[in-house]
Amino acid sequence: MKKEKNGYRSLPIIISCLLLALPNISALSIGSAPGVYDLGLVDPGDNIVFRYYLITTSTSDLLVNVKYIAAHRNIFFNEKTRPYLFIPSQASEESVANWVEPIKNPVLVSPATKKTIYLPGGGVVRANGYADIRLKVPSDAEPGFHAGAINLNPQLTGGGRGTGVSTLAVTRPVFVFQVSGEAVRKGDIVNILADRTGEERAIINVMFQNTGTDTVSAKLTYLKIFDKVGNVIANLNAPLSYCSPGEIHVFPVNWRSEKITPGVYRMEAKVSYTTGYATHVLDVEIPEKITIIPSKGEKKKRVEAFPSCSLLFYAIIACILLLILSYFLLGGYDNIQYVYAGIIFLLIVFVLWYLIQCMALLNMLDILLFLIILVLIIYLIWG
Incomplete structure (x- = not known):
């Protein structure tokens, strides 16, 4: 029993040794100030440089890659007046990715650098580095509030002792600004069209037009289909899409x-377009005719088909002209029937090829041409 007690006493020592043998695990963080940078009112064509101060808990130097990233869509759901100004009902959702560039990349963030910074809002931070960002507002920028964010991707430069695992907690600073001009977010459903694509299938196209001055994100919240007595027999929807000013965006919905x-x-x-919505009620006809809508692969196959229908048509015409020329120019030769037979064989091949490949494109003129060719072939063989 005494030996067993000694074994229990040695258990904490064993556990401690195992913990010391494990790699060092450290949690690092890198943040920025300010968290949201309000650039205020800007004009189209402006060129603005602003600075984020970077703070880290790392004991080693960090190289931080700076890159633009879209702001989270939640910013378009909440109006803010403090500590920054952003009014979603007067905001544009156009991408500003091509407007933003870091002046220096990557940037060094070092714990050895500790600079006291007094922020415009009254805060004080001890910065370990900074990142300068240039914003180039294009001359055709949409009016209203815009938002973007900066992605900070830090990497340890080394110099640590032993092996370890570092967990990096990184914040993504946001910036907002307002382009001068009247911002209008508005849209209307202009039409609803339907095609029958099968015995038990149809595609409904809801056409939404952006009638405002700013790009909006819109989604088909619902499409309710009623029977003759007013019962809802289908409730469909379509995912989020972006619609620029004046654009008519089609929301295709498959109904099975x-x-x-x-x-x-x-x-x-x-x-719905975040800050508003549009509704439309319409009597829509689903036709009796079934329209086959080819897939993307089938469309590509049609485009790449060789020879094309026009090339086959010209080949048929060339064979007919060759027959006529042979009749007038080579009619006196003894073996002319072999020439006729070869040309007629090619003519039949091209005609059959045209029928198989281009049948969907036939019209009355094509049918009349085929009848003339057939009569000509019969006349040349048995006439």
Whole structure:
């Protein structure tokens, strides 16, 4: 029993040795000040440079790569007046990725550098480095509030002792600014169209037009389809898309149901664009004719088909002209029938090829041409 007690006493020592043998695990963080940079009112064509001060808990130097990243969409859901100004109802959601560039990249953030900075809002930070950002506002920038963010990607430069695992906690500073001019966020549903794509399938196209001055993110919140007695037989939706000013964006919705039959359906659509929405109720006809909509792969296959229908058509015409010329120029030769047979063989091949490959493109003129060719072939062989 005494030996067993000594074993229990040695257990904490064993655990301590195991913990010391494990790699050192350290948690590092890098932040910025200010967290949200308000650049205020700017004009199209302005060139602005602003600075983020960087703070770290690392005991080693860090090289930080600075890159633009889109601001989180939550900023367009909440109006802010303090500590920065951002009004979503007067905001544009156009991308500002091409407007932003770091002046120096990467930047050094060192714990040996400790500079006291007094921020405009009254705060005080001890900065270990900084990153300067240039904003070039294009001359055709949409009016209203804009938002963006900066991604900080730090890397340890080395110099630590032993092996270890570093966990980096990084903040993404945001910047906002307002481009001068009247900002209008508005849109309307201009039409709803339908095509029948199968016995139990249809595609409904909800057409939304941005009638404002700013790019908006819009989504088809719902498309309700009613039967003749007013019951909802389908409730569909479509994902988020971005719509620029004046653009008519089509939200395609696939409807699959045993209840799909040709006829007129009452449809109600709602498109939300974050700060507002548009609704539309319309009687939409689903036609009896089934329209086959080719997939992207099928479209590509059609484009790459060789020979093309026009090339086959010209080959048929060339064979006919060759037959006529042979008849007038080589009619006196003894073996002219072999020439006729070869040309007629090619003519039949091209005609059959055209029929198989280009049947969907036939019209009455094509059919008349084929009849003339057929009569000509029969005449030349048996005439």
